[in-house]
Amino acid sequence: MKYDNPMEMRKKITVILLLSGLVLALLPLSANRSFMVKPGKLLSDILNPEVSLTADQVAKLIVNEDSTTRFIDLRSPEEFRKLNIPGSVNIPYNDFISSDLYIYLNDKKVKNIFYSNGNFYSNYAMVYARGLGYENSYVMEGGLNEWFNTVMESIFTGERISARENALYETRTKAARLFNQINSMPDSLKATFMASNKFSARKLDGGCE
Amino acid sequence: MNTLKKYGFVSAVLLILLLAVIYRSFSHSGFRYDAPKLASSSFQGSNIITADQIPGYQNALIIELGNADILKGRYLEITLKINPDSILEKKNIGKIEKCKGPVILVSSENSISARIWMLLVQKGLRNVFILSEDKDFEVFRKKFRPDTISMPEHI
Numbered sequence: 001m002k003y004d005n006p007m008e009m010r011k012k013i014t015v016i017l018l019l020s021g022l023v024l025a026l027l028p029l030s031a032n033r034s035f036m037v038k039p040g041k042l043l044s045d046i047l048n049p050e051v052s053l054t055a056d057q058v059a060k061l062i063v064n065e066d067s068t069t070r071f072i073d074l075r076s077p078e079e080f081r082k083l084n085i086p087g088s089v090n091i092p093y094n095d096f097i098s099s100d101l102y103i104y105l106n107d108k109k110v111k112n113i114f115y116s117n118g119n120f121y122s123n124y125a126m127v128y129a130r131g132l133g134y135e136n137s138y139v140m141e142g143g144l145n146e147w148f149n150t151v152m153e154s155i156f157t158g159e160r161i162s163a164r165e166n167a168l169y170e171t172r173t174k175a176a177r178l179f180n181q182i183n184s185m186p187d188s189l190k191a192t193f194m195a196s197n198k199f200s201a202r203k204l205d206g207g208c209e
Numbered sequence: 210m211n212t213l214k215k216y217g218f219v220s221a222v223l224l225i226l227l228l229a230v231i232y233r234s235f236s237h238s239g240f241r242y243d244a245p246k247l248a249s250s251s252f253q254g255s256n257i258i259t260a261d262q263i264p265g266y267q268n269a270l271i272i273e274l275g276n277a278d279i280l281k282g283r284y285l286e287i288t289l290k291i292n293p294d295s296i297l298e299k300k301n302i303g304k305i306e307k308c309k310g311p312v313i314l315v316s317s318e319n320s321i322s323a324r325i326w327m328l329l330v331q332k333g334l335r336n337v338f339i340l341s342e343d344k345d346f347e348v349f350r351k352k353f354r355p356d357t358i359s360m361p362e363h364i
Contacts (some may be wrong), residue, residue: 042328
C-alpha cells in the first residue's frame with residue numbers, strides 16, 4: 001500500500017503514536033497496588049490506639065464467637081498448622097504483600113485482625129492494607145508470643161479478686177481452653193471441627209419449627 | 210503561522226499527553242507506585258538491624274520515635290528525636306532525604322517503628338531500617354503442649 005504523500009503517512013503514524021501514549025498515560029497501570037490514602041490521614045490512622053487490639057480483647061472476641069471479626073495469620077503454613085488462633089485464616093506475609101488484597105479484604109463489614117509471632121509482620125500488613133484503602137484492618141499487639149504471655153499462661157497471684165479481674169480471668173480461661181482444644185486436634189479433625197462449628201451456628205439461627 | 214497551523218493538532222495532543230503524565234505522576238497522594246515492590250524489603254527481616262551493627266554503617270541517621278531506651282544514651286550525635294505524628298512534616302522528611310547513609314528508626318515499641326517504616330518506604334524513601342533489640346525475627350518463643358485428652362463440645 002503506497003501513500004501518495006509521505007507526509008500524510010508520517011502525520012497519521014505520529015497521531016497514532018501520540019494517542020497510544022495518551023491512552024497509556026491514563027491507564028490505571030497499578031492503581032490497585034499503590035497506596036491511595038493521603039499520607040497524613042494514613043499516619044493519623046495507624047497511630048490511633050484503636051487499630052491495636054490487646055490479647056485480652058482478642059480473647060473476648062474468640063469467646064463471644066464474634067462473627068464480624070476475622071483473624072489473619074501471616075505466618076508460614078507450617079507454623080499455622082502447628083497452632084493458630086481459633087477461626088483464623090492463613091495468608092503468609094509474602095503472599096499477602098504480593099497479592100491483590102481485594103480477594104481477602106473486600107468485605108467491609110468484617111474487621112480483619114492481623115497477627116504473627118511478634119509485632120513486625122502484623123503491623124506492616126495493617127499499614128499496607130490501610131494504605132491500599134482497607135480501613136477494616138487491625139492488629140493484635142505482640143502476636144502469638146503476647147497471646148501466650150497474657151492468655152495461655154495467665155495466673156492470678158493476688159489474695160482477693162475483684163469482679164472485673166474475675167471476668168477477665170474467666171475470659172482468658174475460656175479462650176485458652178478453646179485454643180488448646182482446637183490446636184490439640186489432629187489436622188484431619190481440625191477441619192471437621194471448623195465445619196461443624198459453622199454448621200451448628202446456622203442451625204441455631206433457624207429457631208423453633 | 211503556517212507551521213503552527215500545520216503542527217497545531219500534534220502540539221495539542223502532546224500537551225494533553227504531558228498533562229496526563231504529570232497528573233499520573235502526582236495523583237497517588239504522595240505515595241510511590243508499586244506498593245508490593247516497595248514493601249518487599251520487609252521479607253525475612255532484611256530491613257531490621259541490631260544496635261551492634263550501627264558502627265558498620267557510614268553516615269547513618271537514627272530517628273528516635275518518641276522516647277526509646279534501646280540505645281541507652283549511645284549514638285546521640287547521629288540521633289534525631291521526632292514524634293511519630295510529625296514524621297511527615299516537611300522539615301523531618303527533608304532531613305531524612307538528605308541523609309547519605311541508612312536511616313534507622315528506633316522506638317520503645319517495635320510496632321510503631323514497623324508502622325512508620327512501611328509508611329516511609331511507600332513514600333519512596335530508601336535505605337530505611339528498623340532497630341530492634343531482638344536478633345531473632347518473628348520467632349515463636351513459647352512452648353505449646355497439645356492436650357490430647359479433652360475434646361471440643363461441638364463434635
